[in-house]
Amino acid sequence: MPTRPGCGENCAATEHRPGTSVDGPATDRRRRPSSGVDVPDEHSPCAGSLPRVPAKLEGKVATAPPRPSRTQPVAVSELATTVDAHLTAPDRAHVQVGGVTLRAQHVRPGDLFAALPGTRVHGADFAAQAVANGAVAVLTDAAGAEKVHDVPVLVHPDPRGVLGRLASRVYGDPSAKLAVWGVTGTSGKTTTSYMIDSALRAAGRATGLIGTVETRVAGDRLDSALTTPEAPDLQALLAVMVECGTTDVAMEVSSHALRLGRVGGVGFAVGAFTNLSQDHLDFHPDMEDYFRTKAELFDGRARTEVVCVDGEWGPRLVTDHTVTVATTKPAHWTATDVTVSATGEQTFTAHGPDGVTLDVALRLPGDFNIANALLAVACLHSQGVPLDAVREGLRDVQVPGRMQRVDEGQDFTAVVDYSHKPAAVALALDAVRARATGRVITVLGCGGDRDTAKRPLMGEEAARRSDVLVVTDDNPRGEDPALIRAAMLHGALAVPDDERGEIVEIGDRRRAIEHAVSLARTGDVVVVAGKGHETGQEIAGVVHPFSDVDALTDAIRGATR
The missing domain is CATH 3.40.1190.10 (Mur-like, catalytic domain)
Structure with missing residues (x-):
């Protein structure tokens, strides 16, 4: 099973996106380790009579995901029965579990730690840390069980497959x-x-x-x-x-x-x-x-x-x-x-x-x-x-980054859209073409460390539907961005000359957006596609603050001064 680059404990595959981070907001992320500091129960959303997410969590991914302020602990033997797991220490069947996590650094006293097999490491390698942090039980497979000591272990051949049912039971369905x-x-x-x-x-x-x-x-x-x-x-x-x-x-x-x-x-x-x-x-x-x-x-x-x-x-x-x-x-x-x-x-x-x-x-x-x-x-x-x-x-209804108009009083239309797959690019550009009285100018990139087959297809779809296509970078992650752009250009340039417009390559996304805006005239439509609501650009493992909406707004303001 594929794994996200840099993925460690318990990580098999994710669709993690830049601009957000399991360790905190993108602007704070610089390859730093997790602080391991949990949100205390008294700060739990809706704790007491305050039905709201605490200010320290608003607009962020909390270091530890929010939990309810109260749970009714469940005996580990009952959890074993719920998911049909083998309990290694029947003499400790009475142990009570009050929470579940698959991150050792987020364990709270009384938690069950889910030690899942990964493609690079096994979650059980972190079991000792989890137990030290207060885990009272572990869910894992047979290979993981050999690495767990001092607490009862629920052994299941597919721990990931049963983790949801187990967590549902702990949190009261x-x-x-x-x-x-x-x-x-x-x-x-x-x-x-x-x-x-x-x-x-x-x-x-x-x-x-x-x-x-x-x-x-x-x-x-x-x-x-x-x-x-x-x-x-x-x-x-x-x-x-x-x-x-x-x-x-x-x-x-x-x-x-x-x-x-x-x-x-x-x-x-x-x-x-x-x-x-x-x-x-x-x-x-x-x-x-x-x-x-x-x-x-x-x-x-x-x-x-x-x-x-x-x-x-x-x-x-x-x-x-x-x-x-x-x-x-x-x-x-x-x-x-x-x-x-x-x-x-x-x-x-x-x-x-x-x-x-x-x-x-x-x-x-x-x-x-x-x-x-x-x-x-x-x-x-x-x-x-x-x-x-x-x-x-x-x-x-309005949806951030989905056909979102940016209006600074300019005489052309400017749109930010999350379209980042071939069919979505085609649909978005068809939609703006239907109401454009001028040209369609598109800024588009493709993400790194993801589906490589769609890159030429995205280039092709955009080239067929744009009077000007600016190929740029979009979260190259661990890949060489020039190679990603080359794959997109291969698809774009495969479109016959009489079926496409001008094609430009500008790697720097902000400069690409500024170039597109500089070309725009009355009645044109500028479409910046791919990132939508995102607020980060991931390059070589580091997420840099970046918003298409902000960059497009700045470019329009700069061009109309």
């Missing part, structure tokens, strides 16, 4: 006390989750949000290091939300989360599928494996399944009980009477079962956002959310 709305797919997870969250809030629900851009608890925000947190962190987070009085949680479910068991033990009220296109083929051997992993959300985990069937993959998920959504073919939910304003705002009419209709207005441009909104409508209607609240929530 929090998802059973919430309505969890899970959204999976290649593109649209974030936008659809935000749409669901916005409509639920309009309906008066107390919501939580877990995803690529942020984690939100009781209206307060934490940056997200992973699209879907690791299993014990997710269960603790859901328990915090229960403690805060949350009723509903909109959550992105990545393929990494499904393959690595992060959503084990989570019961979903709704599971939704957006679409599937090439991505993460550094993690999945092929598209079929990628699809099968996504399909795991629809193997009985969700009480209601809602699937967009516009593409080739969605129809394969459909059963007699599936609610279907489509913008291009018959389905339970369809869209008609689509209108698009000069500024990209859209309206359409959603048609559902039994003659249900809803007039929808969106600030977000692009045909793909019609599909996202229709999927959200179908999910919300399936759970009885009032249509007036759905209409209001969709009208007001």
Whole structure:
């Protein structure tokens, strides 16, 4: 199984993104070790009568993920039974477990430490540190059990696969006390989750949000290091939300989360599928494996399944009980009477079962956002959310870094978008082309240490749809950025001359954005694609502060002085 460069203890594979860090905010990260300082219980979100994330956590990834202020300890023997694990010390079956972590430096007294096998090291190598920090039990495999001493060990052949269920038991099965709305797919997870969250809030629900851009608890925000947190962190987070009085949680479910068991033990009220296109083929051997992993959300985990069937993959998920959504073919939910304003705002009419209709207005441009909104409508209607609240929530929703306009009074349109895969690049550029009266000028890079096959494809899609394409860097990580750009240029230059515009290579991302802005004239559209909401640029293992929104804003201000 692939591993993230620099990954150590218990790390098999992640979709960790720059601009966020498990050790703290990107601006503080300089290869430093974790401080090992936990957030004390009295500072837990919603502790006492204060239903909020503490100020020290707002806008950050906490050194140790938040936990509920209270748990009911569970006997280690009961946990062994829950996950069908062998308990090595039956005479210590009474030992009580009050928390779970897979990071030795985050262990609190009374915790169970999950020592998972990795591709480079075994988590059990850190068991002694975990025990010294107060761990009272360890979950691991047979190889790991040989390295653990002094505490009872739960031995299971697939400890990662059962970790979610175990953590759920320790934290009181929090998802059973919430309505969890899970959204999976290649593109649209974030936008659809935000749409669901916005409509639920309009309906008066107390919501939580877990995803690529942020984690939100009781209206307060934490940056997200992973699209879907690791299993014990997710269960603790859901328990915090229960403690805060949350009723509903909109959550992105990545393929990494499904393959690595992060959503084990989570019961979903709704599971939704957006679409599937090439991505993460550094993690999945092929598209079929990628699809099968996504399909795991629809193997009985969700009480209601809602699937967009516009593409080739969605129809394969459909059963007699599936609610279907489509913008291009018959389905339970369809869209008609689509209108698009000069500024990209859209309206359409959603048609559902039994003659249900809803007039929808969106600030977000692009045909793909019609599909996202229709999927959200179908999910919300399936759970009885009032249509007036759905209409209001969709009208007001805005998503950071998703077709986000930057307006400094300039006479051209400027957009930042997270599109970082071939199909998403094509959709975003098609959306802006549809309303551009001038040229489309695109700034695009490709990430390092990730799916290499998509690089020429992204270059090709952007070249076909841009009058000017500026190829630049985007989180080269441990790779030579020039080689990444060369792969993109290979795809871009393969497009016949009469089917593409000008192609420019500028490695420095800030300079690339400034160049694109310097070219813009009245009616043009400048699209800066790839990073979206991110606030860091990872180069050679160091994350440097960088925001496409800020860089584009600065470039426009500088050009219009």
